[in-house]
Amino acid sequence: xxxxxxxxxxxxxxxxxxxxxxxxxxxxxxxxxxxxxxxxxxxxxxxxxxxxxxxxxxxxxxxxxxxxxxxxxxxxxxxxxxxxxxxxxxxxxxxxxxxxxxxxxxxxxxxxxxxxxxxxxxxxxxxxxxxxxxxxxxxxxxxxxxxxxxxxxxxxxxxxxxxxxxxxxxxxxxxxxxxxxxxxxxxxxxxxxxxxxxxxxxxxxxxxxxxxxxxxxxxxxxxxxxxxxxxxxxxxxxxxxxxxxxxxxxxxxxxxxxxxxxxxxxxxxxxxxxxxxxxxxxxxxxxxxxxxxxxxxxxxxxxxxxxxxxxxxxxxxxxxxxxxxxxxxxxxxxxxxxxxxxxxxxxxxxxxxxxxxxxxxxxxxxxxxxxxxxxxxxxxxxxxxxxxxxxxxxx
Amino acid sequence: xxxxxxxxxxxxxxxxxxxxxxxxxxxxxxxxxxxxxxxxxxxxxxxxxxxxxxxxxxxxxxxxxxxxxxxxxxxxxxxxxxxxxxxxxxxxxxxxxx
Numbered sequence: 240x241x242x243x244x245x246x247x248x249x250x251x252x253x254x255x256x257x258x259x260x261x262x263x264x265x266x267x268x269x270x271x272x273x274x275x276x277x278x279x280x281x282x283x284x285x286x287x288x289x290x291x292x293x294x295x296x297x298x299x300x301x302x303x304x305x306x307x308x309x310x311x312x313x314x315x316x317x318x319x320x321x322x323x324x325x326x327x328x329x330x331x332x333x334x335x336x337x338x339x340x341x342x343x344x345x346x347x348x349x350x351x352x353x354x355x356x357x358x359x360x361x362x363x364x365x366x367x368x369x370x371x372x373x374x375x376x377x378x379x380x381x382x383x384x385x386x387x388x389x390x391x392x393x394x395x396x397x398x399x400x401x402x403x404x405x406x407x408x409x410x411x412x413x414x415x416x417x418x419x420x421x422x423x424x425x426x427x428x429x430x431x432x433x434x435x436x437x438x439x440x441x442x443x444x445x446x447x448x449x450x451x452x453x454x455x456x457x458x459x460x461x462x463x464x465x466x467x468x469x470x471x472x473x474x475x476x477x478x479x480x481x482x483x484x485x486x487x488x489x490x491x492x493x494x495x496x497x498x499x500x501x502x503x504x505x506x507x508x509x510x511x512x513x514x515x516x517x518x519x520x521x522x523x524x525x526x527x528x529x530x531x532x533x534x535x536x537x538x539x540x541x542x543x544x545x546x547x548x549x550x551x552x553x554x555x556x557x558x559x560x561x562x563x564x565x566x567x568x569x570x571x572x573x574x575x576x577x578x579x580x581x582x583x584x585x586x587x588x589x590x591x592x593x594x595x596x597x598x599x600x601x602x603x604x605x606x607x608x609x610x611x612x613x614x615x616x617x618x619x620x621x622x623x624x625x626x627x628x629x630x631x632x633x634x
Numbered sequence: 635x636x637x638x639x640x641x642x643x644x645x646x647x648x649x650x651x652x653x654x655x656x657x658x659x660x661x662x663x664x665x666x667x668x669x670x671x672x673x674x675x676x677x678x679x680x681x682x683x684x685x686x687x688x689x690x691x692x693x694x695x696x697x698x699x700x701x702x703x704x705x706x707x708x709x710x711x712x713x714x715x716x717x718x719x720x721x722x723x724x725x726x727x728x729x730x731x732x
Contacts, residue, residue: 297693297730298693298727298728299643299647299694301680302681336677336679337680339686
């Protein structure tokens with residue numbers, strides 16, 4: 240591999256950090272889309288030059304951006320630079336920003352309401368794309384997790400998006416409700432060994448799995464326990480913050496829930512807690528080492544009412560045993576007066592050996608460990624609040 | 635020609651530097667202006683009006699000859715000064731946020 244490209248989404252734009260395999264000296268480009276919230280930027284595993292970005296704004300709504308040259312030039316799919324912006328008949332070409340919920344009878348049970356904060360039913364309203372997950376094999380195909388929670392798919396490089404309506408239509412939708420950050424579908428995991436399988440997670444509804452390429456879905460929350468909801472072991476209603484898997488062992492899932500770090504060894508059918516000796520099991524991020532499927536990383540956060548590290552010390556915790564036994568990783572991280580948060584999409588790994596681990600903070604730092612977590616150093620210190628971090632290991 | 639002034643972020647999206655000029659057939663209304671704008675700059679679809687309902691996005695306002703027309707009917711004819719291009723149609727973003 241020639242190097243690594245780290246794609247960073249922030250509250251005020253996107254940044255691209257690049258380095259060679261040593262991961263010591265970094266070039267920083269950006270801000271791309273300056274002034275806009277960039278919830279997520281992710282490259283295609285099938286074509287590293289193909290990158291998708293979710294650009295959003297409370298004023299102007301949702302924009303999907305795409306790069307076909309590794310992040311140098313960007314365009315909205317359907318309106319590439321230098322080409323006419325309208326079809327020959329004069330009609331608009333750009334449909335790439337259009338996320339319209341499927342309300343057709345043919346989608347099964349199209350839903351119009353979910354549960355609101357006060358328990359009443361509330362109409363489904365599209366707000367933004369939280370997460371884009373490109374296909375493992377086709378650069379033209381990608382999935383989008385959106386708020387209010389739903390999953391969309393494009394098969395034409397982002398020009399058009401269509402809802403996989405079986406998720407909202409499977410029956411529990413009226414019981415879903417927003418977490419504090421909104422009712423977002425934030426996690427999409429694809430299974431290289433089983434291309435028909437997709438995992439997703441919603442805050443605050445729980446985790447779901449499709450085994451037929453997104454047509455039908457089932458909740459996979461058995462074993463989760465959330466004492467702060469009316470029925471702590473309910474099928475639906477858990478505030479899942481993040482789920483991760485190792486590509487070589489996709490039936491084993493690791494979850495950072497609102498509270499609790501969880502593990503499933505049966506593709507999510509059942510879960511057991513593996514918080515073990517963590518000093519607090521609240522947090523947002525979780526990820527798995529690229530070459531060691533039982534090595535897992537989390538960043539414990541004090542509590543759901545105090546979103547910063549315990550004792551002002553920023554610590555990544557690593558388990559080499561698939562959970563329960565955790566060790567703090569502190570070398571190079573601030574150990575006093577640090578009160579940042581690490582949001583759910585803001586940790587990732589590269590595929591170098593030794594594995595690189597990355598995470599971004601709400602204080603604008605992006606940290607890198609090029610040795611599996613032993614030593615850390617900031618790549619950048621003063622970006623806007625970081626929303627997402629993704630690493631591309633370049634061929 | 636109808637003159638339209640866009641907020642800075644939408645000028646960036648549309649890749650324009652100053653005012654936008656549009657040909658709009660009579661009667662010149664808000665709807666006709668916005669339809670023409672989105673036809674000429676399809677990357678703006680959904681950024682000013684909702685994709686489905688075509689309702690104005692909540693944090694945007696339309697100003698015409700010094701008056702707030704945001705709550706006027708989209709089919710109400712705009713003043714002659716707009717139709718004749720002596721005054722621009724302003725699309726403004728609310729001053730809010732951090």
